[in-house]
Structure formats: C-alpha cells, structure tokens
Amino acid sequence: MKILLISPSGIMYRKKGGIFPTLLRYAPLTLTTLAALVPKELEAEIEIVDEGVCVLDENIEADLIGISAITGTAVRAYALANHFRKRGATVVLGGVHPTLMPQEAMHHADAVITGLAYETWPQLLRDFKNGELKKLYTQPENINLSNLPIPRRDLLKRFSYISYGAVQATFGCPYKCDFCAVTATSKNYLHRPITDVINEIEALGSHLIIFVDPSPIEDKKYIKELWRAMIPLKKIWSGLATVKIADDEELMDLAVKSGCKGLLIGFETVSNEGTQIINKSFNNVSNYKEIVKKLHDRGITINGTFMFGMDHDDKDSFKRTVDFVNEVKIDLPRYSIYTPFPGTPLFKRLEKEGRILTKNWTLYDAQHVVYKPLKMTSEELREGQLWAWKQTYSIKSIIHRILGSGVPPYVPLITNIGYRYYAKKLKDFPISKMEEIQFKWNPNHDSDEYILKEEIA
Ligand code: SF4
Structure with a gap:
C-alpha cells in the first residue's frame, strides 16, 4: 500500500x-x-x-x-x-x-x-x-498521549527548513480568545509525559528545538518540570508563551536555563479596550514594556504578534502599534488582520452582525480582510496593515530594534531580513490576485464550488 x-x-x-x-x-x-x-x-x-x-x-x-x-x-x-x-x-x-x-x-x-x-x-x-x-x-474524549511514536522526520526533504526539531509537549489552551481556532478545535488542555518529550528531544539530531505548543505555560508545575529536565540536554529552543510568563521569575529563569532563546508572544493590540473585546484581558497593555524588558534582560528575543481591525481599531491604530514596537524594541514583530475563522466566537458574532464579506477560505490567511471593520473601510485596513509591515521592516527600524534590545543581534538580523522580504512582497497579493491564482487550480469552477456555505458551524 x-x-x-x-x-x-x-x-x-x-x-x-x-x-x-x-x-x-x-x-x-x-x-x-x-x-x-x-x-x-x-x-x-x-x-x-x-x-x-x-x-x-x-x-x-x-x-x-x-x-x-x-x-x-x-x-x-x-x-x-x-x-x-x-x-x-x-x-x-x-x-x-x-x-x-x-x-x-x-x-x-x-x-x-x-x-x-x-x-x-x-x-x-x-x-x-x-x-x-x-x-x-x-477524537475520543480521553485521548492517551503516552508513548507516542517518534515523528518520521527522515521523510522530509533535508535542507528545506531552518530546523527539523519541531516538538510538541502540550495541546490546546485553557483560554478563550474570541478569534482563536485552537480553543475552537480542542476541548481540553493536555500534555504528554515529560520523559516521552525528553526522549524525543534526545533522539533528535537537531541542536535547535522549536516547540509548537500554542499555549505551553498554563500548567506551571508541568512546564517547570519539563524545562528542568531539559537543562542537561544543552539544546537551544524557541516556542510560544502568553504574557503571563513574565509574572513568574522562576519560570523565566528556568526557560533560560533550559535553552530558551526566543518566544512568540501574542500581544495582539496596544489597547486595553481591544484586549477586552477579544476576550484576552489577561494581556494588560500597561505591563507590556516591562514584560519585554524582563525577557530581553534574560537574552530572550521576542517574536511579537499584533492584529489590526478589531472593533476598537481606527486609522490611528497602525501608527500607535508601530510606535510601540519601535519603542520597546520587539525583535521580530508580525502583523495580521483580525480574522474570523469558522467555528470561533468571532465568526459567529460577525455572521450575526452581517459583517462577513466572503467565505472564500483562501482569503482567511490573516493577511486579507474578510469582514467589514467598524471604524474604517476594508481597503483602509488592508492599506494600514501593509504600511505597518513596511515601516517596521525598514532598515532604520530593523537596526533600531535589533541593536537596542540588548540581545545578541545575529539571529534577529537573519529573521528580520526574512520578514523584510515578506513585508515588501505582501502588497503583490491583493484579493484579486489571490482569486486569480485560486481559479487556476480548477478553471471550470469558481471558488464557491468548494465551500458548502450553509454548513458553517
Ligand atoms: S490566542 Fe493563545 S492564549 Fe488565546 S486562546 Fe488562542 S492559544 Fe490560547
């Protein structure tokens, strides 16, 4: 077979x-x-x-x-x-x-x-x-995550990735941010036995580990134990975390000792009104500056993600966010458009309000506008987002952020160059071009052929 x-x-x-x-x-x-x-x-x-x-x-x-x-x-x-x-x-x-x-x-x-x-x-x-x-x-209710087989990384094309060492220890997330597909798809917050994760990391040829867990630090006892067990392995790793990591000095110190060099943190917005709207109120914007400093002081680079187009966002939100990113010197900022993935509370709300503009899922890539924003037009949202990418990945901003963060600049420099390229090219993919390319996959039908609109959860 x-x-x-x-x-x-x-x-x-x-x-x-x-x-x-x-x-x-x-x-x-x-x-x-x-x-x-x-x-x-x-x-x-x-x-x-x-x-x-x-x-x-x-x-x-x-x-x-x-x-x-x-x-x-x-x-x-x-x-x-x-x-x-x-x-x-x-x-x-x-x-x-x-x-x-x-x-x-x-x-x-x-x-x-x-x-x-x-x-x-x-x-x-x-x-x-x-x-x-x-x-x-x-998926059965009580899934057993013990003794999972080691992923067949040998089947991947070598040299096509910056790292082969993707690993996952925890699954799901206990929070309920309104836009997030993680909680819409996984009912429980689960984790693998620590010995299994350690064995898998030990067996990996890669020195660089990428933890893909969407929300790994919510069970503090578990994550501290895992990071303690990783110290003797002498690997370096990057992964995700919520801003809550900065509430716990011991946790941050353990992250560093276990080899943490970078964290992706979903800041989402620089407005507390926004964090309420998206149901992520544990993100307190007034603490962002201090959170970034605590992580930078420990040599951890920050891949900070921000969204545009939430109901409180107006045309000034782009500049406010870019100014914040430059002020606190986020090492690798990323901007997305607040996107109502089907099945999420956000989708249900916008659908009810009659604000969903398209159900062509190809455009649900968090870089295109698929709903009607409240305080600006769709075009202004898209233009503002492109502007933010362009400003942030100007040479001036890259140098300012990288040299000012106090973290060794080599890796951030490489990743910033990568995102500078991406930021420059994003404008070449307006919705019309996306639809044109999608049409080529099946020239006899339009995109709606693929989508049963009436069955959205
Ligand atoms: S955005 Fe992050 S914190 Fe919020 S529900 Fe999703 S995984 Fe959890």
Whole structure:
C-alpha cells in the first residue's frame, strides 16, 4: 500500500510563487507524526509532500492520500482531494479546518478525521485495508498521549527548513480568545509525559528545538518540570508563551536555563479596550514594556504578534502599534488582520452582525480582510496593515530594534531580513490576485464550488 501525506500551502506560502523565505520555515510536525502512526503490519510505503518547500506532482500515484488543512489552505486541499479522487485514490482530510467544518470537508473526501488523530488515524488505515472505511473519525474524549511514536522526520526533504526539531509537549489552551481556532478545535488542555518529550528531544539530531505548543505555560508545575529536565540536554529552543510568563521569575529563569532563546508572544493590540473585546484581558497593555524588558534582560528575543481591525481599531491604530514596537524594541514583530475563522466566537458574532464579506477560505490567511471593520473601510485596513509591515521592516527600524534590545543581534538580523522580504512582497497579493491564482487550480469552477456555505458551524 502506498500512502501519500500532503500539507497544502496557502498562495503566499507555496514553494512555487510564494513569498515566505526558507530561513523562516521550520519542519512541519503533523505529517511526520501521521507517518509514524502508520501501523507496521500494513508495510506501507509513505511519502510526504509539503507544498511550502516542494512542488506537488499531480500525477503522483497512491492508494490513500491524507491531506491536512487549516482554513487558509482548505480550498487548495479540496481542489487536490477532488483531483486525486477522480484519479481513483482514496482521500482523507484532517487538520484544523476539517475539525471546524467536518460536513463541508466530507463533501470532498472519502473520510474525515477531526481533532487529534493519534488513535483514529491508525484505526482508519486498518479499516481502509479491510475495506471498512467509515466517513468520519472523531477524537475520543480521553485521548492517551503516552508513548507516542517518534515523528518520521527522515521523510522530509533535508535542507528545506531552518530546523527539523519541531516538538510538541502540550495541546490546546485553557483560554478563550474570541478569534482563536485552537480553543475552537480542542476541548481540553493536555500534555504528554515529560520523559516521552525528553526522549524525543534526545533522539533528535537537531541542536535547535522549536516547540509548537500554542499555549505551553498554563500548567506551571508541568512546564517547570519539563524545562528542568531539559537543562542537561544543552539544546537551544524557541516556542510560544502568553504574557503571563513574565509574572513568574522562576519560570523565566528556568526557560533560560533550559535553552530558551526566543518566544512568540501574542500581544495582539496596544489597547486595553481591544484586549477586552477579544476576550484576552489577561494581556494588560500597561505591563507590556516591562514584560519585554524582563525577557530581553534574560537574552530572550521576542517574536511579537499584533492584529489590526478589531472593533476598537481606527486609522490611528497602525501608527500607535508601530510606535510601540519601535519603542520597546520587539525583535521580530508580525502583523495580521483580525480574522474570523469558522467555528470561533468571532465568526459567529460577525455572521450575526452581517459583517462577513466572503467565505472564500483562501482569503482567511490573516493577511486579507474578510469582514467589514467598524471604524474604517476594508481597503483602509488592508492599506494600514501593509504600511505597518513596511515601516517596521525598514532598515532604520530593523537596526533600531535589533541593536537596542540588548540581545545578541545575529539571529534577529537573519529573521528580520526574512520578514523584510515578506513585508515588501505582501502588497503583490491583493484579493484579486489571490482569486486569480485560486481559479487556476480548477478553471471550470469558481471558488464557491468548494465551500458548502450553509454548513458553517
Ligand atoms: S490566542 Fe493563545 S492564549 Fe488565546 S486562546 Fe488562542 S492559544 Fe490560547
């Protein structure tokens, strides 16, 4: 049996025609994990295609094709699914978007997996072998995260990523920010046994570890134990954290001792009114400056993410945010548009208010406006966001932020160069161009063919 696992890419993130540089890309974990979960007795040949780093051969043959999609890649995933099903392959869809929209995904696939697939994917493969494939496989309530197999990183294209060492220790998040697909897809906050995580890190060839956990520090006892256990490994790592990390001196010190060099922190907005609107009120804007200083003082660089277009945002919010980023010297700032992913409280609210402008999921990549903002037009929002990227990745701002943070400048310099390229190219992908490219995937139909609008959760 041959199994092909595909990670479709959004238009701006594809190898062919995309603008996201390799030096910002780490190896994906989903497909390598699915490959490792294939039962040995099936003796399957497995191939992985990540459209972010290679071009998919559409004539490729496989008995079963698994495609993992987020909302921004769902239309591409459906186009590929339709294509390969016509060629006789059995297609399974899973990932965040099929979890949010299983009915829609089922329309395009022979089977759909929702939630974490550690138990359902091997079961699905056995069912397929026995000719008993079901249409829907749902994550069981009590999922066992012990003794997970080591992801098959050997199946990835070498030298296509800045790091192969993506690892995940915790799953889900206890908070409920209104825009976030993490809480919309995972009911519980879970973690793996610490010895399993340590064994996996030890077995990795990579010195650089990327933790992909969306919200890892919410169980303090667990995360402190994990970071303590990592100290003897002498790895360096980066990952995500909420601003709450700065409330706990011991936690920050342990992060450093365990090898932490960089954290992605969702600041989201520089207005406390905004943090209330998005239901992230533990983000207290008055403390941001001090949080950044505490982490910089420990040599930790900050990948700070900010959103534009929340209901309190007006045309001045772009400048306020850029000024803040420059003032506190965020090492690697990133801007997105506040995006109502289906299944989230934000989507439901905007849908009720009649403010959703399109349900073409390709545009749900957090860089395009898909709803009606309150205090500006859609065009002003898009223009303001492009302006913020441009200002922030000017040479002047890069030098000011990197040299002023007090953290060694080498890695931030490289990543800033990567984002400078991305920031310059973003304007080349207006909605019209996105739709034009999407249309080429299936010239006989418009994008709505892929989307069952009435089934939005
Ligand atoms: S944005 Fe972060 S903190 Fe908020 S719910 Fe999502 S993962 Fe949790």
